[in-house]
Amino acid sequence: MSRARSTTDTPPLRGGSPPPLDLGRLPAVTAALAERAAEHDRDATFPYEGFAHVHAAGLLTATVGARHGGPGASLADTVRILRALGAGDPAVALVSAMTLFTHAAEARTPSWPGAAYAELLAASAEGPALVNALRVEPQLGSPVRGGLPATTARRDGGNWRLTGRKIYSTGAVGLSHLLVFARTDEDPVRVGSFVVRAGRPGLTVEPTWDHVGLRASRSDDVVLDSVRVPLDDVLHLAPAGDTPGARPDAVTGAWNALGLPALYLGVARAALDWLTGFLHERVPTALGAPLATLPRFRTAVGEIEASLLGADTLVDTYARRVDAGDAEAAREAGAIKVLATRAAISAVEAAVALTGNHGLTRANPLQRHHRDVLCSRVHTPQDDSVLLALGGAVLDRAAPGSPAATSHGTPPATTSRTQKGN
Known part of the structure; x- marks a missing residue:
């Protein structure tokens, strides 16, 4: 049986080590x-x-x-x-x-x-040295919603042979190592993430990425045709349905749910920076002064700043709580993602609305920021999954007879329905 070896004795970064974090x-x-x-x-x-x-x-x-x-x-x-x-x-x-x-x-x-x-x-x-996990497939979609990958690992002596196709493989052309989520052809089936080095025979990147946003991410298709992987080069290999890597733990999920909105809040900040510069530079003839002097624009910019300030604070605060080992913060991180990405999108949309044709002109960066920030909705966990789980938890706590409802003094079902309706 293949198993991942401990990395306790892995040699440290050395040689041409990058400078300390600053x-x-x-x-x-x-x-x-x-x-x-x-x-x-x-x-x-x-x-x-x-x-x-x-x-x-x-x-x-x-x-x-x-x-x-x-x-x-x-x-x-x-x-x-x-x-x-x-x-x-x-x-x-x-x-x-x-x-x-x-x-x-x-x-x-x-x-x-x-x-x-x-x-x-x-x-x-x-x-x-860039790394990414390739998990999405044409039929499966994202495995976070369940299902087995079609990409298959076949045992071949001291190696695995991987065959399949991954889509939306972000950064594929520039990756050093690819973590390919695949199933074995065994009975019973096992599932894990196989470490594939770039340039291996049988590994092809097909330039399929033709997206409105994040065009430079080159999230192309990756095709594997009997790509060789050493037998032990696999993470989380376990029976299907019992795979630690199939669905992330709470802390891993929190890194994703807080880290990715942060980059889109950065996009929104770039949009706000351009907007403020534009409002100072734009001097309509009838006004004789920059748009930045008008109360309407000053108020609108204040609305954007307040929204981004709130979102930044939420993300930063929850990140620190997760770092401190706060399990509740890790569980709630998905809700923060929803709020932060909505704030980022709304901020850029407001900037576009304020600038009209100027904001949508290709020569100006605002239209690019608008296209890019919309991609924040795509990442796991997606809004529908977060809100379904969050709403379900709230309603379950409030259900008549539940321990939480009883402790908060919720009337029993026989006396609480004083009005007809939902």
């Missing part, structure tokens, strides 16, 4: 990413030089655990990083997030095979 460098990295963000969006090209900037600042390895020689950045630190990267180029931020989340998960609960993770760390010391 969050003071974030404004410079944001500015560097922003310089070519429009170009990469227009051409739908992968921003390789953007990741070089992020790596040079020590940000791609920020969450590598201390026992591996990394900074061991917290979720609160990661939120700050992703907000800054999102303000510069959200495509860079998104792929960086996947890499940061991977290292953070390994720091919390080691699951990578030792040799494979040592190889990733060595590559990360020398240059940008």
Whole structure:
């Protein structure tokens, strides 16, 4: 039976190790990413030089655990990083997030095979080594909603042979390591994430990504045709339905639910920055003064700022609570994602409404920020899942006869229905 080996003895980052984590460098990295963000969006090209900037600042390895020689950045630190990267180029931020989340998960609960993770760390010391989990398939959709992947791992001596197709594989063309969610062809079936190195024979990236937003993320299809994976290079291999990697634990889910909205709040901040500059520069002839002097625009900008301030504060506060081991905060992180992404989208939509044709002109970045921020709705956990679970929990607590309802003095069912209706 294949099993993941402990990474306790994995060698640390060394050789060309990146500099220590310095969050003071974030404004410079944001500015560097922003310089070519429009170009990469227009051409739908992968921003390789953007990741070089992020790596040079020590940000791609920020969450590598201390026992591996990394900074061991917290979720609160990661939120700050992703907000800054999102303000510069959200495509860079998104792929960086996947890499940061991977290292953070390994720091919390080691699951990578030792040799494979040592190889990733060595590559990360020398240059940008990007990682992402490829889970979505044409028929399955996202496995977080249940179901078995069609991608199959067949035992072949001392190796597995992977065959299948993954869609929406963010950053596929630039990944160093791909964590491919697949099933075995055994009876009973097991499911896990197989470590696939870039460039392996049989691995092909098909340029299918033609999206309105995050065009530079190159979330293309990945096709695997009998790709060889060493027998032990698999994470969380377990019987189907009992797979730790199929559905994330609460803390892993919280990193995703708080980290990703942070990058889109960065997009919204970039939109607000452009808006304020535009309002100062725009001087209609009839007014004879900048639009920024009008109470209507000052009030509208105040509304946007208040909304973003509230969302930023929520994300930051919950990130610190999760770092402190607050289990309730981890469970509630999905609701914070809903609120934060809605605030980010509303902020950019308000900026577009205030600027009219100027905001939708391709020469201006606001239309790009608008397209990019809409992608925040796509990420797991999605709003419907969060709200269904949240609403169900509230209603269950309030159900007549439940312990919570009794403790709060809710009248019994026979006396509480004083009016007809729902």
